[in-house]
Amino acid sequence: MGKNTGLGKGLRALFPDEAVVTSQEDEVLEVDLEKLVFYVKTNNVRPNPKQPRKTFDRNKLEELGASIKEHGIVQPLVVKPETKGYTIIAGERRWRAANMIGLKEVPVIVKDLPPEEVLEIAIIENVQRENLNSIEEAMAFEALMENFNLTQGEIGIRIGKSRTAIANTLRLLKLPKTIQEQLAQGQITSGHARAILILEDPEKMEAFANEIIEKGMSVREAENRIKKMQTEGLAKPLQKKKEDNSGYIIEIQDALEKKFETKVHLSSRGKKGKIEFVYSSLEELDRLLEQLGYEKTN
Known part of the structure; x- marks a missing residue:
């Protein structure tokens, strides 16, 4: 049986070279790439240069390494495929600990995401x-x-x-x-x-x-x-805040944004004001209307 699985170049690029996905009929199996776990060489994985975490406690890495020795890497790394190897999206501590104990392979889930999404995740x-x-x-x-x-x-x-x-x-x-x-x-x-x-x-x-x-x-x-x-006059005294309701408004705005999971604008003038909900699609509008108790009429 040949290794030609019929994978297109785009799809094949997501799979490590050692992964061959076939059925008995030598046809491509349907797979959910976001749930499929591969084992790749540890030295083929590199950290994300824009990773927000800059410091890694060596003692904690050693503790993690000891745990990996005993139990393995329980949660796979999330990586992005590159021309050569993979860039870590999530899981750099696990990768560093694996390197420390000389682990040759690490489990990964491959996601082909644009750079901005990699950074945000x-x-x-x-x-x-x-x-x-x-x-x-x-x-x-x-x-x-x-x-x-x-x-x-x-x-x-x-x-x-x-x-x-x-x-x-x-x-x-x-x-x-x-x-x-x-x-x-x-x-x-x-x-x-x-x-x-x-x-x-x-x-x-x-x-x-x-x-x-x-x-x-x-x-x-x-x-x-x-x-x-x-x-003693050695430090600038705190300025007294004006007595207004700005703190209350911000608190309510925060609570509404958390409840409705969208941007909310509150503005007030005296005893009057307005609340604005921001939505980016009709689907999001429908979700907001449903949460607000609005029922559509046909």
Whole structure:
């Protein structure tokens, strides 16, 4: 029996060279590529250069490697076929751990996706699994905004976080690079970082970050230190916010976007205002109308 399965060039490109998919009649079997798992050589797989995760804890990789030795790779990597080999869409930690223990082959699911979708999946997969440190997460959110023109609210919908949480994380990118590295390495927490941001002046921020590390300050102690500095005129006092309903409006908008899984605009003027739902297709409009309790009449 020959190996000619009748696969077209486009379909065959999705299969590793060692995979031959035939039936007894030497015809192509119908397969769901997104569920089909192949084993490919570990050195034929490479990491995604735009992967949002930049740091990998060696101890945790060793723990993962020990688990793989005992149980194997339970969840296959998701990869994109390239001219030579495959680029990882999801699963770089598993691939790194497999390399560390000298695993010759890794299980993969192949998806032929455009570059922008590869990046979006890589970012969202890491954020949803909470595998990123605060700075990597902030950079991931920034990448989603810059590459896909997403708003903070739209990012929140995709990963299940509030707009406020997204905004607070993005603020961390205003820190000096040295403090961002300290945060990424776990020397300070995001709570410490938010307290440091109040100082605004880069030199003062760096000095205070070092003081937090040297003295082992808790977040509460750091916040109290900032308040004292403000009292002494060494830090800019917080501006009093105008008494308005903007916080309430944002909270309601976030809740509606999460409930209806679409962009929502709320605007108010005094006691009056309006709510706008955004949809991108008639199918999405039908879904929204159904959720709102609207019944079509024929």
